[in-house]
Amino acid sequence: MAEDTGLTTGIAHHGAARLPSVDIDSFNIELKDDDGFLGDRASKGAFRKILDRWRKPRRKSDEDPFGDEPSDKISKKKLDELLVGDDTEASAVVHSAIEEFAQELAYVTRRFLGTKAWARTERIVVGGGFRDSRLGELAIARTDIILKSEDFKVDLVPIRFHPDDAGLIGTLHLAPSWIFEAHDGVLAVDIGGTNIRCGVVETRWKKAPDLSKAAVWKSELWRHADDEPTREGAVKRLVKMLKDLIAAAEKENLRLAPFIGISCPGVIKEDGSIEKGAQNLPGNWESSKFNLPASLVEAIPQIGDHDTAIVMHNDGVAQGLAEVPFMQDVARWGVLTIGTGLGNARYTNRKKDNGKDDKKAEKKDKDDEDDKGEKKARKARKADA
16 A cells, blocks of 8 residues: 555655755654653643642632633633633633743753754744633743743744644645646645544745745534544545535635645654554554555545645644745744644754845746746647647
């Protein structure tokens, strides 16, 4: 199966260390300390445990401002409202939890920066579901201040796109730019332990060749954790979602490139199989007999008039890749995704944005226009003949 999968991919290897715009220096590092995996200290669950500890002193005197509601059931929206609300006790508890979590995130970040793979990192983008909240933004900002106070020469910033969109948009950077020519968008898939999200990403490549203006045109979400499907059932549902999106794009005359980018948990092998890290997905996705890209190519052999090409990579890597256009002022940067666990990846830009590159780009644009003009002229001559 590995050989067949390599042939159907056509444009790049799955889980590749070298991509069109960046080299991936590391991803999914599993650092440990005395208490276990380091990432568990700065996960979404870790914040809830911290929040619960700060509630305990008030519970003893029956003055818990949150009442009997379990800490892991309080929505991010409610916590955000309490931050600026009139209930000063509740606000103080949330602020205390944010401060402690920031200290933990700073500790974890220091450990990453101390590894060889993360040496000389200039900027770290923080994504994941936790970032999609005011309390998440405050925790990131506080962590940045802590690190700077300790003379770390690194910036910590929230991911620019909504985390749900970033996971889809980032898959654009798994493909070479030429695949987007003459097309309006691509199919993207973001697979998680709870949800599977599929979308059509408009590249807007003509407006911004660096893909900085890319946006999710339409998406579908399936919370597979609620349905507890088999692995085969999950793939079948995924195929239906993709086919529905293809039909929707055709209805709107939106031209799809023959490419599907997939972000998925775990270590992705060159043939598209998953080495490890897929334990939260429905069924056994690490089986040697299962290969998601091959299954999708079999179900969707063509998009438009061309053979389907698929590239799959780690979900943390893909989410970070959404930031590629905005990281051209640094050489080395990373991503931390705060969710069920702590995803991580470190990148080195392959192209530096400078005057020479601009001139080359301008020349290329002119050459492309000349080529288009020549093609148009040939077409006209052929029609006249």
